Amino acid sequence: MKTLGLIGGMSAESTSVYYQTLNRLVRERLGGLHSAKLVLWSLDFAPIAELQAQDDWEATGVELAAAARALEAAGAQAMLICANTMHLNAPEVQAAVAAPLIHIGDATANALKAQGVKRALLLGTRFTMEKAFYRERLEAAGLAVLTPDAAERERLHAIIFDELCQGVSSEPSRAVVLAMIEQGRKAGADGIIFGCTEIGLLLNPADMPLPTVDTAIAHCEAAIDFALG
Template sequence: MKGHLKPMRRLGLIGGMSAESTTTYYQLLNQGVRARLGGLHSAELLLWSVDFAPIAQMQAAGDWARAGAQLAQAAHVLERAGAEAVLICANTMHLVADQVAAAVSVPLIHIGDATAGALVELGVKRPLLLATRFTMEERFYRARLEDYGLEPMIPGDGARERLHAIIYDELCQGVIDMGSRTAVMAMIERGRAEGADSVIFGCTEIGLLLEPESVGLPVVDSALAHVTAALDFALAAQA
């Protein structure tokens, strides 16, 4: 192990949306710290894992204010427990990111900024956004990407409904279906034909279904980009 390292910053994770992808965050953050620092190092983490079912009901009902209040309370508790930055471990719930950020004095590391930065580094312009219907259709996420000069694309109406169902009815419940994999790959091929030059895994569960190397276009997995941004923040004091 490297000696005389300054303490890393402690990260507060708001997870459970879904529990499947929160597990991925925990693994990647710890693997990332070990890769950067070596030896027995692991991440300094605090986790508040919500019950996703009530949150999903609020999403479906459009009750974003109440959902945001629950996540804001979680962020506040994480900060009081010692978190020096907060992550919402989901793309869709960044619709309430401003409400969550306002509840704390520490930074909220935004998944949209992390994803956009990774796309800019790849030198692409027109990413196909694969995500929940909320993330694809509402402006909060695409507008964030556009701020970086990107021109995000989304699948057609029917494909958006199918993808939304795959995420909630299968991936969030730990179900990996090869028929769904084929369907999502077809969405990507249609996007490529319409001018997409890259793909965003814009739901933190999509990486459970598809491997980036199988896509045939440059891919940014939003969960991986988010973790990288979080590691950069957590370990900045040790640079």
């Protein structure tokens, strides 16, 4: 089994999902007392979020690259950035280390296509929904991408940062996001992307009206395929 390096803390809420899911997947595949071989570098999210708000992605890239080098020095044989938005810095992370980066966008695209999705509604932070890095990765894999309108993107961004990243999951916010999903379905989406690793803390993919990929889970599955491959 290969050792996976996790760049986490963005947020701590979803990083705990990664830890639990990776270990569960190894136990399911190998049985008994098996668990995943992991090295975790958990960043303080507040300074990272401040840099995001300032649109200073060069500075966040420096932070994530340093984390990747530390993980590789500790024995990591592949890297995971445990967040969708911070894959904006995927090139800097990969350039910093020899170990491969397992990209959340690739895992998501593969999971969507396995469910027959061609036109997916992307839900995530404003950065993930509006910047090109994520959409272009999915489009390169042959998928069309829809997003909510501008006002809904701002509302979802606030739900993620003000609630989900701080461990709050509320019924009013659940209703707001479900309404976004219904609008996306009416606009022609045939699948849903939980394109923020915290959205799975608010909604269950199994309850959605369309095939749905929780990116945190898909990312973990791809990572364990690598680790056990």
